[in-house]
């Protein structure tokens with residue numbers, strides 16, 4: 001079938017035929033075969049691959065769930081239970097999807113903290129980081145929408161609390177809220193549109209992930225030492241070295257997520273969501289999804305609704321400008337003796353915010369949330385710009401290969 | 411080298427776990443008293459349901475609880491899972507009446523229930539349920555075990571938790587004191603006591619036994635997939651462990667020559 005004048009790059013004539021018409025074969029070979037990865041990358045560099053796999057699992061399980069789900073206030077709860085009871089392996093689909101979403105956040109948080117600790121967001125990977133923050137925003141929106149669909153008590157009241165935030169915006173607030181809900185309160189119109197959006201957003205995420213990965217591949221991956229690739233001696237080929245390493249990590253992850261899916265599928269769920277939504281009964285305390293809890297804590301730490309909303313969105317928006325807030329040229333915290341500890345404290349603080357975000361906003365919890373909130377913003381706006389100016393960075397190794405041979409890959 | 415790698419795997423695992431552990435302790439909640447744990451056949455890695463206990467529990471539900479509580483996610487045909495035969499199920503279903511129709515003349519009519527029907531509710535609608543219970547709504551019990559913190563343990567203790575109110579406790583009209591209910595006032599009168607239900611299989615019908623059986627039945631109804639799920643889980647985890655080990659060895663082999 002191939003014209004004799006066409007180039008014969010590969011042994012297989014079918015591949016040659018494709019390659020001549022659409023050079024996708026050489027693209028895959030370049031990006032996923034020969035792609036040079038720094039030798040010293042540790043297992044934290046597998047979390048991007050893990051996140052991609054979870055995204056695919058979420059999309060596939062989601063499509064099958066959607067085939068059996070009914071987005072109507074009278075039927076949604078029962079249709080989900082029907083999936084669990086009467087659809088073949090429906091319980092597996094649902095538990096994969098709900099726990100998969102939770103693990104998506106765990107994995108992406110680790111991925112982000114990795115990027116922060118090793119300074120992956122700095123020149124020349126700023127756009128890469130920005131696309132990542134977009135993904136994170138889209139993930140938050142998608143998981144919020146998805147949480148509404150089973151139409152349990154937490155679905156309903158969570159949606160009510162979150163959409164109410166919009167009414168805090170001056171002048172247009174009330175109108176905006178009604179426009180989003182399609183009604184004056186959360187109701188059938190809301191459920192319908194949330195389902196439509198929850199179906200489509202993951203595909204938007206998929207698209208942004210494509211750009212995000214393409215962007216990493218332009219300048220290559222960062223590494224624990226945070227120094228540039230200087231020669232071939234610094235790298236290994238993606239295939240087979242990283243593929244085997246990543247696959248091992250996928251198996252480790254598989255054990256962890258299976259333990260939850262098969263032996264404690266509701267550990268990360270709220271019991272109240274197994275009670276059908278009831279607009280007349282408010283649950284004793286409305287909790288956010290735990291993976292959004294740090295931001296929920298920030299929201300509630302401020303007595304003023306509008307102020308809380310601004311700070312909550314600000315907490316995410318500030319991530320966009322992190323590459324420009326950081327005044328240090330040294331990427332990896334391994335070579336930043338002072339900043340390193342503030343970074344660690346930031347991680348701890350983020351955890352603590354998450355914890356208090358799950359607790360009632362009163363007394364000691366409220367106080368802790370406020371302290372955490374101050375540190376969160378101080379870290380970005382004061383500590384990060386200042387320390388870079390005054391800190392004396394450690395002595396950077398000569399090459400990635402040297403680091404690798406020393407065995408200091410973390 | 412290898413040691414460092416192992417350390418790092420460990421660290422990654424600890425990191426992941428440190429995300430999960432606080433979550434599961436949130437899920438356990440913070441009530442003022444800790445709910446005592448009960449021994450169940452269905453908890454743990456390899457736990458399974460005791461079918462005769464579920465059958466007895468179903469009898470308790472049918473003779474007592476079903477007077478007030480619906481279980482409308484269940485079909486009579488589901489009883490096949492807990493060891494009833496098709497004929498037994500037909501007989502059980504035919505004790506109930508459902509409204510069907512309209513027929514060819516456009517009329518609604520009554521007929522006896524079939525295995526393909528849902529469990530018949532005690533009340534025609536929520537309003538009737540409330541008016542018959544002093545304004546309180548007896549919740550549907552299909553997934554009640556998943557809908558309460560500490561699931562089966564809580565329900566078991568709730569059923570045993572009726573008592574005289576302590577000195578100075580103000581009990582409202584038509585309410586009952588229960589140690590384990592939130593706020594300690596529940597609108598459900600003590601539903602079970604010794605010898606309330608007669609068992610056909612000679613099991614003693616003490617209150618703790620009746621409570622244990624009915625809760626086992628409710629645990630099954632909330633998670634009928636439990637045994638299949640755990641079974642599959644062991645296989646999936648084994649698969650990942652073995653494949654993981656293979657890839658780990660492969661990785662060590664492959665990276666040995668990298669310098």
Ligand code: HEM
Pocket residue numbers: 044045046047048049051052053055108111112115120121125128129131132133134135136205209212213216220221222223
């Ligand atoms: C849907 C979620 C995401 C997927 C599937 C994903 C996927 C990936 C993949 C496959 C890589 C290359 C491998 C690696 O370095 O781990 C990568 C790198 C990166 N990601 Fe993500 N990512 C996601 C979310 C995010 C988010 C939310 C951020 C930060 C806000 C982020 C920031 C980065 C950065 C800075 C890099 C470059 C890291 C380096 O080269 O050291 N990613 N991502």
